[in-house]
Amino acid sequence: MSTEDAKLKFQTRGVHVFYGDKEAIKGVDLDIYNNEVTALIGPSGCGKSTYLRCLNRMNDTVDGAKVTGSILLDGTDIYDRKVDVVQLRARVGMVFQKPNPFPKSIFENIAYGPRIHGLASKKSEYDAIVETSLKKAGLWNEVSDRLDEPGTSLSGGQQQRLCIARAIAVSPEVILMDEPCSALDPIATARVEELIDELRENYAIVIVTHSMQQAARVSQKTAFFHLGEIVERGHTEQIFTNPREERTRDYITGRFG
Amino acid sequence: MPNDHIVSSYDKELENLRSSIARMGGLAETQIAGAVDALFKRSAERAEQVVEADKALDDLEIAIEKDAISILARRQPMASDLREIVSALKMSSILERIGDYSKNIAKRVTAINESDNFRIVRTVGDMAHLVQKMLKDVLDAYIDQDAVKAMDVWERDAPVDELYNSLFRELLTYMMEDARAITPCTHLLFAAKNVERMGDHVTNLAEIVFYLVNGEILEDTRPKGDRTSFTVLRPHED
Numbered sequence: 001m002s003t004e005d006a007k008l009k010f011q012t013r014g015v016h017v018f019y020g021d022k023e024a025i026k027g028v029d030l031d032i033y034n035n036e037v038t039a040l041i042g043p044s045g046c047g048k049s050t051y052l053r054c055l056n057r058m059n060d061t062v063d064g065a066k067v068t069g070s071i072l073l074d075g076t077d078i079y080d081r082k083v084d085v086v087q088l089r090a091r092v093g094m095v096f097q098k099p100n101p102f103p104k105s106i107f108e109n110i111a112y113g114p115r116i117h118g119l120a121s122k123k124s125e126y127d128a129i130v131e132t133s134l135k136k137a138g139l140w141n142e143v144s145d146r147l148d149e150p151g152t153s154l155s156g157g158q159q160q161r162l163c164i165a166r167a168i169a170v171s172p173e174v175i176l177m178d179e180p181c182s183a184l185d186p187i188a189t190a191r192v193e194e195l196i197d198e199l200r201e202n203y204a205i206v207i208v209t210h211s212m213q214q215a216a217r218v219s220q221k222t223a224f225f226h227l228g229e230i231v232e233r234g235h236t237e238q239i240f241t242n243p244r245e246e247r248t249r250d251y252i253t254g255r256f257g
Numbered sequence: 258m259p260n261d262h263i264v265s266s267y268d269k270e271l272e273n274l275r276s277s278i279a280r281m282g283g284l285a286e287t288q289i290a291g292a293v294d295a296l297f298k299r300s301a302e303r304a305e306q307v308v309e310a311d312k313a314l315d316d317l318e319i320a321i322e323k324d325a326i327s328i329l330a331r332r333q334p335m336a337s338d339l340r341e342i343v344s345a346l347k348m349s350s351i352l353e354r355i356g357d358y359s360k361n362i363a364k365r366v367t368a369i370n371e372s373d374n375f376r377i378v379r380t381v382g383d384m385a386h387l388v389q390k391m392l393k394d395v396l397d398a399y400i401d402q403d404a405v406k407a408m409d410v411w412e413r414d415a416p417v418d419e420l421y422n423s424l425f426r427e428l429l430t431y432m433m434e435d436a437r438a439i440t441p442c443t444h445l446l447f448a449a450k451n452v453e454r455m456g457d458h459v460t461n462l463a464e465i466v467f468y469l470v471n472g473e474i475l476e477d478t479r480p481k482g483d484r485t486s487f488t489v490l491r492p493h494e495d
């Protein structure tokens with residue numbers, strides 16, 4: 001087994017997504033690796049977010065959505081009937097475009113997930129999970145003295161890192177991020193990007209972003225989506241300095257008509 | 258490269274960069290021709306014109322550098338655009354250097370005029386013509402985005418090196434025969450070396466055009482034709 005194979009986390013083949021009659025994803029093959037950030041780029045409506053949402057079955061919640069093809073997480077089909085979706089989403093966490101903390105205290109925002117998954121029982125165990133998660137998300141120093149305050153009282157950038165801490169708290173293996181910085185200012189964005197780079201040591205990360213520069217900065221692999229298909233995928237450096245496909249070139253250089 | 262960015266002022270900026278490089282290239286060609294002309298005509302006045310004209314190349318290099326930095330800062334260029342800007346930066350500094358070599362040859366004209374060995378001056382002129390043609394072709398390759406043409410130029414540096422090798426030995430022989438020839442011959446030797454270096458720089462331009470078009474850096478190093486670093490001639494040889 002090569003090291004690439006050993007790091008393989010998600011193997012997806014022939015993925016199609018239909019919303020009613022509309023085919024949003026038209027047969028996507030993509031591999032996601034551990035300890036790597038995979039960036040999905042492409043114009044609005046290209047299917048990148050739809051694809052991302054297949055990876056933890058978020059599309060299940062959309063009426064009329066149908067997913068076909070094979071999506072294997074560590075070799076197991078996540079769309080198999082035996083798979084517990086709640087467990088799956090603990091393994092494959094998600095961070096959204098707009099920070100969406102629960103209307104609860106900072107502490108409860110983090111402790112909520114571990115509690116419903118039964119990951120801890122004693123107060124001291126919850127304390128430890130909250131502290132570790134906030135530290136991993138780079139937020140601990142800013143909030144350690146006000147854990148009882150509502151999560152919504154934090155700044156936008158802090159709220160987003162709180163949501164990342166919340167995703168980390170249930171010990172996921174993969175973190176999906178759907179434009180996690182689009183509502184943040186440049187400094188908060190830089191903090192989140194720094195965090196993504198650190199998180200890569202322990203997780204597989206998939207990020208959808210409209211910022212080409214962000215994809216180039218944070219990811220190791222990039223896939224360019226267009227009209228529900230992957231036009232090109234490869235090492236980030238190659239995609240941004242020497243794309244093979246004209247459509248990729250046109251998109252990343254700002255020539256898309 | 259197609260000019261069809263959504264932001265049209267970006268196209269204009271890249272176009273300006275390209276035409277500045279072409280203009281520098283044209284000037285650098287003219288300077289080589291001017292230096293050779295001054296050598297052939299044994300004209301100090303012509304040489305002075307070449308020395309003064311070098312300023313235009315220096316100014317253009319600075320202008321290109323400023324423009325390129327500004328585009329990098331404001332546009333965050335990607336892919337072929339990024340390669341275009343990096344290439345322009347590198348090419349402008351090489352063209353400026355080629356200009357310096359022409360200027361240096363021009364400065365030596367008065368000293369070289371001390372010699373009446375016009376045959377050697379001819380050979381330096383022949384070398385310079387080869388390099389000037391290479392420079393013209395590599396600039397055409399740049400404008401046409403033609404990597405094949407660039408590689409053809411890349412191959413053509415070998416004859417320049419060969420001429421330099423034979424000229425080097427010949428000049429050493431003259432200097433051994435007649436000590437009074439040492440001053441003009443040394444200046445001629447430097448002039449010839451300058452032309453040889455210009456040829457090397459033109460091959461670097463060819464490599465940049467290759468990178469610009471293909472996105473791949475040429476890693477094969479060109480076999481070096483200049484063997485004079487190892488050449489020893491002894492007075493009583495043969």
